[in-house]
Amino acid sequence: MTIVLNHTIAPAHDKAAAAEWFAKIFGLRAEYDDGHFASVRINEALTLLFAEENSFSPNHYAFHVGDAEFDAILARVKAARLAFGSAPWSEADGKLNDWNGGRGVYFRSPDGHLLELMTAAH
Known part of the structure; x- marks a missing residue:
């Protein structure tokens, strides 16, 4: 069987607000499944779950699109x-990169997570 990441948990100060923001920026829909997490389905194989935490270190989430x-x-x-x-x-230089023959960009979520988009996988 191929290994596929099914979900990951992103800490947030406000899980609902984080899910709504992410869904809006990525053109997706936020869902609220069990009350413990606010979730956004990225695709048929991956869901991003937002969980409320008082303090946390920002993470890096990279998306091949x-x-x-x-x-x-x-x-x-x-x-x-x-x-x-x-x-x-250089996450605020207003430029894109052309790594691996594609385009890439970095930006931060309101909770400080570094989000990366790339059109050519690393």
Whole structure:
């Protein structure tokens, strides 16, 4: 059997607000399944679960997307006036990278998580 990541948990100060923000930026829908987590289904194989935590260290979440999804998400990032950049060390330079022959960008969620989009997998 192929190993597939089914879900991961992202800490948040407000799980519902974090799920709504993520869903809006990524063009998805937030769901509230059991009251413990606020969830966003990324695709048929992966769900991002948001759990409330008082304190946490920000994480890095990277998403391999197609060109159309990249353009749509980046447009929503720009419309939300979020800082974005070409690398983790220059996440606010307003540029994209061209690593591995694709396009990539980094930006932060309201909870401080570093989100990465790439059109060519590493």
